[in-house]
Amino acid sequence: xxxxxxxxxxxPGALMERFCxxxxxxxxxxxxxxxxxxEGGAALALELEAYPGFTEQAITAFVSETITRFGxxxxxxxxxxxxxxxxxxxxxxxxxxxHRRAAFEACDCLMDYLKSRAPFWxxxxxxxxxxxxxxxxxxxxxxxxWDRDVAVHxxxxxxxxxxxxDQGRARMVDVSDxxxxxxxxxxxxxxxxxPQTLALAxxxxxxxxxxxxxxxxxxxxAAKKTSDLIPLCHPLALSxxxxxxxxxxxxxxxxxxxxxxxxxxxxxxxxxxxSIACLTVYDMLKAAEKGMVIEAVRLLRKTGGKSGDxxxxxxxxxxxxxxxx
Numbered sequence: 001x002x003x004x005x006x007x008x009x010x011x012p013g014a015l016m017e018r019f020c021x022x023x024x025x026x027x028x029x030x031x032x033x034x035x036x037x038x039e040g041g042a043a044l045a046l047e048l049e050a051y052p053g054f055t056e057q058a059i060t061a062f063v064s065e066t067i068t069r070f071g072x073x074x075x076x077x078x079x080x081x082x083x084x085x086x087x088x089x090x091x092x093x094x095x096x097x098x099h100r101r102a103a104f105e106a107c108d109c110l111m112d113y114l115k116s117r118a119p120f121w122x123x124x125x126x127x128x129x130x131x132x133x134x135x136x137x138x139x140x141x142x143x144x145x146w147d148r149d150v151a152v153h154x155x156x157x158x159x160x161x162x163x164x165x166d167q168g169r170a171r172m173v174d175v176s177d178x179x180x181x182x183x184x185x186x187x188x189x190x191x192x193x194x195p196q197t198l199a200l201a202x203x204x205x206x207x208x209x210x211x212x213x214x215x216x217x218x219x220x221x222a223a224k225k226t227s228d229l230i231p232l233c234h235p236l237a238l239s240x241x242x243x244x245x246x247x248x249x250x251x252x253x254x255x256x257x258x259x260x261x262x263x264x265x266x267x268x269x270x271x272x273x274x275s276i277a278c279l280t281v282y283d284m285l286k287a288a289e290k291g292m293v294i295e296a297v298r299l300l301r302k303t304g305g306k307s308g309d310x311x312x313x314x315x316x317x318x319x320x321x322x323x324x325x
Contacts, residue, residue, distance in 0.1 A: 001067060001075050003060045005050055007082040010089040019076045019094040026073045028100035030107045034091040034114075036084045046084045047123040047130070055119045062113050070106040072097045077110065079118075083125070172232050178263035183304035185258050187270035189278040189297035192251040197289040201281070202247050211284040212245040212252070219243030219256050219277035223269040233268050236260050241269070243277050251292075254278055255300075265305050271297065 012033045020029050036046045050056075063075050076094040084090055091114055095106040123130050193201070201211040208214070220241045227235040240259040245252050256273035258266040278294045285292065301311040 001060075001063055003056055003063055003077045005056055005079050005081050007080070010078060010080060010092050012089055012092050015076065015078060015092050016094060019074070019096070023074065023096060025098075026096040027098045028103045029094060029096045030100065030103040031092065031094040032107050032111055033089050033093075034111070036086050036088050036090050044127065045086070045125040046090070047125060048079075048081050048084065048090070049121040049123070050079075050081050051119060058119055059114070062117075063110065066095075066106050066109055066113075070095075070097065070102045070109070072102065072106055075106070075110070077114070079114065079120075081120075170232060172234070173264075175234065175263040178306070180262050181304045182261050183259070183265050183302070185265060185267040185270040185302040186300045187256045187267070187274040187298065188300050189254040189256075189274040190248070190251055190295050191254070191278050191281045192293040192295060193285065193289055197285055197292065198247060198251060200288055201252060201285055206284055207287050208284045211281060214284060215245045215252075215254070215277045215280040216243040218280040219254070219273035222276035223256065223258050223273040226269045226272040229272060230268055234264050236262055236264070236266060236269065238266070238269060241273060243273050245277060245281065252281055254281070265302060267299055267302055271299060 010033075012031065016029070016031050019031070020026070023029070059077060059079070063077060066072065067075055072095055074094075074096040076092070078092045080088070080090050091111075093107055093110050093114070095103045095110065097103040097106065200206050204210045204212075220243055222229075223238060223241045223243075227233040238258060238260050240257070242257045244255050246255075247253075254274050254277045256270045256277065258269040258273060260266050260269075275297050278297060282292055282294060299310075299312065301309070303309045
């Protein structure tokens with residue numbers, strides 16, 4: 001899979017040749033080329049702007065979903081940015097699969113997304129100047145079709161969202177018939193900051209006092225309030241909550257551990273504790289540095305329950321992963 005934005009002219013033939021080279025596993029490869037056109041002969045050029053990083057990330061995420069959905073072997077998307085003359089290629093999409101139908105449908109799906117939902121901003125340059133282009137009636141119809149037929153589709157066999165009923169309404173899951181078992185979850189987060197701010201946090205001499213202790217207590221309190229904050233969470237009798245805030249390379253590493261004996265898991269309690277601890281660190285230190293970044297808040301592992309044990313494949317640095325814990 002490859003997604004790229006390019007300010008240079010596209011060569012669809014060369015891109016397709018490169019896409020297919022050496023791919024003896026693909027039974028079919030389908031490509032699509034979108035061209036810039038001058039409606040009514042008025043436009044002298046088209047200009048496309050993208051948010052650096054964000055646009056590429058958004059397209060990559062959808063391409064990844066499309067590969068899974070259609071069972072593809074590979075996808076290549078190259079999209080122009082900058083000024084484009086009428087007749088030049090704006091986008092090249094190629095999809096490879098074992099069978100042609102999957103490749104055709106995937107290519108159509110990708111083009112619907114790129115046309116309707118990909119984050120690009122379009123400007124037309126004409127004889128009287130430049131203007132931002134508003135979506136046409138057909139663009140809106142394409143977007144509606146994409147939302148209806150592509151963005152929202154039934155879960156794959158065996159996968160259901162338990163908080164959604166058969167009519168699509170939100171509900172709290174009935175856990176009365178589930179047996180009580182010991183369940184534990186560990187979540188982590190990281191607050192990235194400058195070395196000077198980190199030294200201030202570790203020393204405990206910040207304007208608001210001991211950063212780490214206050215953040216740890218805030219995390220424990222948050223875990224106990226999870227069902228008040230997240231609408232469909234069950235109130236749980238927590239048997240243990242531990243939150244640690246430890247210095248690490250580049251900032252403070254937060255780990256939250258929640259434990260209960262009951263019919264449903266404690267993942268949300270651990271995640272809430274880690275999130276609020278991160279926010280508290282920010283609040284305690286924002287006078288020293290407003291550019292701190294909260295990142296990598298996620299579940300690290302869980303045990304117990306019907307789904308069994310689970311562990312993240314590549315854990316972020318956290319106290320839960322240090323020897324002796």
